[in-house]
Amino acid sequence: MHDIVELRGHNHWDWDARTPPPFQNFEELEVTIGSLAQSGEGLALLPERGDGWVVVVPFVIRGEKVKARVYRHNWGYSHADLVEVIQPAENRIAQKDVLCKYFGTCAGCQLQHISYADQMQFKRKVVENAFKNYAEKYFASLPAVDPVSQSPLQSQYRTKITPHFEVPNPKHRVADANQDVPIGFLQAGKRRILDIEDCPIATPIINEGMKIMRAEVKKNIASYKKGATMLLRESNPVVPGTESEDPPKTTKVCITDHKANITEWVGKFRFDYPAGSFFQNNNAILPSLIGYVKQQLHLPLSGSSPSPSALAEPSLSKPSTELNHEIQYLVDAYCGSGLFGITCHEGFKKVLGVEISAASISCATNNLVLNKLSTKTAAFHLDDADKIFAHIDFPSSETALIIDPPRKGCSDEFLDQMVDFRPARVVYVSCNVQTQARDLQGLLDRCAAKGLAGYKVEAIRGFDLFPQTRHVEGVMTLTRL
Structure with missing residues (x-):
């Protein structure tokens, strides 16, 4: 609207x-x-x-x-x-040159007819408009939105897809034969499923798995009482016998069981988690995204300008000599399986992650061990993010906060507690820039209502975790005034 x-x-x-x-x-x-x-x-x-x-x-x-x-x-x-x-x-882009023969019929992608450079311009405008529309009171004081960080892969990047199918009416089923049932994604503008045998934005191993999954579903369609959503997720397990190597050898497999274990590598860091749980689906851009978050966490708190090296291309392997030690503690809200808390731990005395899911906390704690990090300096706590600050005894002036909430954004209770605690630095990662902008206005309004100086927005940048689609990941950096 x-x-x-x-x-x-x-x-x-x-x-x-x-x-x-x-x-x-x-x-x-x-x-x-x-x-x-x-x-x-x-x-x-x-x-x-x-x-x-x-x-x-x-x-x-x-x-x-x-x-x-x-x-x-x-x-x-x-x-x-x-x-x-x-x-x-x-x-x-001419129809013959687009990635997918189903583009225009499948609802999965919206932008394959637009060049990648133009997609980046479009997504930068989406981020800008989100803050103009949902943080309107403070928009004039915000910095210009930075160019969107591109994905190294614009196709074959998705490590997870969820095709669907509907069971035919019983009188139309064919016994003991391969049933011709559409398996794929919703058609654009319709509620019917489009049959898709290959998805160009999914990784090669996912597409190999989809061929097997499609054949199995069609062979056993009579055993289904209703339709289903299938899971296909890439995993990179260690090759047996190479565990002691640095790094160990890995292979790629396609997992279809929601409860099975996935092994994901982000740079040198290993993350194990259940296939049905949340994890970012574009591994190619994760080192850049996390390198940027790490860089933003260590920006100077004072008015001094960051060093040229601090503004260089983000890297997960940033030397400890380049880290800003004004901030001693890191809190990872909505921590999931520990992605940000673990990859950004360097340079902090203590890292604390908070998550509402007991299964995620178990994964995050296990991932600490897998990455040989001390549980004395990093820990993950089971609790609702709305109660996160009740368990923190860090000095707020020395604490940074990473927020990576679900699409609905932060709750009012979370923002209220955040204002009461007032961490010195906040890096807010979001898959929904509209709720991210809304939360910024809510945060600044709460500070003003309490007579507090509030926060300065240092930077706003999009990351293209979802090439060929309308979606963009937003990262916003705040410093306490």
């Missing part, structure tokens, strides 16, 4: 929600795309319809003239399928 209002130029509709929309169902229109929404969909303004009606069309580029078929209506805008690109943009 923010994108629609910006395109229309005002936030007022004379249209009465009780009256029919200005289009017939399945009416085909020729429209010109005026902008792209944060969803990756194009927005076309029709001033002569409904006091400026907007049509939302997927798989388009700003400036293109397209034919679209309207299928659903909301107050002030309608959704439409793309029928034809009448006048393509000069920078549109």
Whole structure:
């Protein structure tokens, strides 16, 4: 809606929600795309319809003239399928050159028709608009959003996918034969499943596993009472007999059991966790992401400028001589299996991770041992993140906080406690930049309400953990004033 209002130029509709929309169902229109929404969909303004009606069309580029078929209506805008690109943009990637033959039909990717450089520009704008719309009170004082950090791989990067299938009606099942059942992902704009035998953004080992999984499902379809979501996840276990080598040899396998163990390597660090639990799905960019988080944690607290080496390309192997020792303690909220707490531990006297899941805490503690870190200097505590600060006896002026919450962002209780504790440095990692921006405004509002100086936003940057899709990971750095 923010994108629609910006395109229309005002936030007022004379249209009465009780009256029919200005289009017939399945009416085909020729429209010109005026902008792209944060969803990756194009927005076309029709001033002569409904006091400026907007049509939302997927798989388009700003400036293109397209034919679209309207299928659903909301107050002030309608959704439409793309029928034809009448006048393509000069920078549109030809259909024969896109990664996937199902692009435009599958709902999984939104941006394969756009060059990678243009995807980065789009995602930078998504991050900027998130803070403009959801941290509006403080937007003017924020630093410019940095360029999005690119993924080393733009295809074959996803280490986890979850194809779906629906069981046919019993009277349509075929006994003792391979059943022709679609197995894949949702179709764009529909609730039907598109049959997909290969996903170009998944790793090669995942696609090998998908062939086996598809054959097994079709062979045994009669045994399923209802549809299911399958799991395919890459694991990198140590080759037996090489455990004592530094580093040990590893191999790649595809895991389909939710309870099976996954072994993931991020630089020199090893993480074991259940296949069904959360872990980042683009291993190629993780060293850069974590190197940046580590770099931000150690920015000077004072007004002095960081050294040139501190601003160099982020690295997981940053020498201890380059770390800022003003901050002695690190708290990893929503720690999961310990990704940030373990990879960023260097330079801190004590690291404490907090997580609501007992299984995740067990994994994180085990990962400490796997990485030969002392449990005296790093520990993971089972508790809701809303109660995280009740267990911390670190001086707040010497403590840094990493936040990596779920898509819904931080709760009010968490922000209240954060303001009471007021860590000296905060690095907020988020898969949803809209809730990240909302939480920034909530944090600063709470500080102001208590007469506190609040925080300075040092930097905002996107990381492309999800090439070819509309999603972008946001990292925001705060320093206590």
